[in-house]
Structure formats: structure tokens, C-alpha cells
Amino acid sequence: RLIQRPGVPNTVMTGNVTQAILDMVDIVSAGTADSVRAAARARFGKMMPAIVAFAIGAVAGALGFRHIGFWALLAPACALAWLAAVTGEHERVATAGRV
Structure with missing residues (x-):
């Protein structure tokens, strides 16, 4: 590993399962x-x-796709959009006083 960071790596779950x-x-x-x-x-x-x-x-995800098809992507897409909006607002407020 080139860069050590705290916590669990979340980029490749295969490595996490192997290590576990x-x-x-x-x-x-x-x-x-x-x-x-x-x-x-x-x-x-x-x-x-x-x-x-x-x-x-x-x-x-598998159950959602099995029962409602491609519409199952709507819930995670909305969750990501909400997280992006909340994070953007948080960053805007946090950096409002900085120039």
C-alpha cells in the first residue's frame, strides 16, 4: 500500500474479505x-x-432488481443526490467565512 489511511479500505471488497x-x-x-x-x-x-x-x-440490490427491475436504481441514485447536496451545503457553510 502506498498511502496508509485509517479505517477500512472501501475500494475493493475482495481484499477486505480476503484479509478477514x-x-x-x-x-x-x-x-x-x-x-x-x-x-x-x-x-x-x-x-x-x-x-x-x-x-x-x-x-x-439483487432483490430490488429482481422485483422492480431497473427502477431499483432509483433509491440509491436519490440517496447519492441527497448526500451530494448535503455535503455541498456543508462545505459552502464551512467555507463561507474564508476568502
């Missing part, structure tokens, strides 16, 4: 050192919410 599996193996393996097991447990705990949220979104 490797961490789970470290956690349950009998010959793993306690320091390695503790680091794996901490990493696993940070990654699971992102993995679970991704899985829920994937299932919701």
Missing part, C-alpha cells in the same frame, strides 16, 4: 502467537461492519 478470512484463520489457529491473534482480532473487528454492509447492499 486470513485474520479468522489467525484467530482460530492453535499455533498463533497472542500478539498476532490480538492484531488479527482488532483488524477483523474493524472490517466486519464494512463487509456486512456491503453484503446487505448487494442482497438488497
Whole structure:
């Protein structure tokens, strides 16, 4: 990794799932050192919410597409538009006093 940042990477979920599996193996393996097991447990705990949220979104998208077709994209598109508007307003207010 060229740039380290806090939190869980959210660009490629395959890497997160792979790391979670490797961490789970470290956690349950009998010959793993306690320091390695503790680091794996901490990493696993940070990654699971992102993995679970991704899985829920994937299932919701599949069910939405199955039942209402391409219209299922309307909900996430509206959510993204709302987030963009809220973020834009927040940035406008935050930088209003700056020149």
C-alpha cells in the first residue's frame, strides 16, 4: 500500500474479505502467537461492519432488481443526490467565512 489511511479500505471488497478470512484463520489457529491473534482480532473487528454492509447492499440490490427491475436504481441514485447536496451545503457553510 502506498498511502496508509485509517479505517477500512472501501475500494475493493475482495481484499477486505480476503484479509478477514486470513485474520479468522489467525484467530482460530492453535499455533498463533497472542500478539498476532490480538492484531488479527482488532483488524477483523474493524472490517466486519464494512463487509456486512456491503453484503446487505448487494442482497438488497439483487432483490430490488429482481422485483422492480431497473427502477431499483432509483433509491440509491436519490440517496447519492441527497448526500451530494448535503455535503455541498456543508462545505459552502464551512467555507463561507474564508476568502
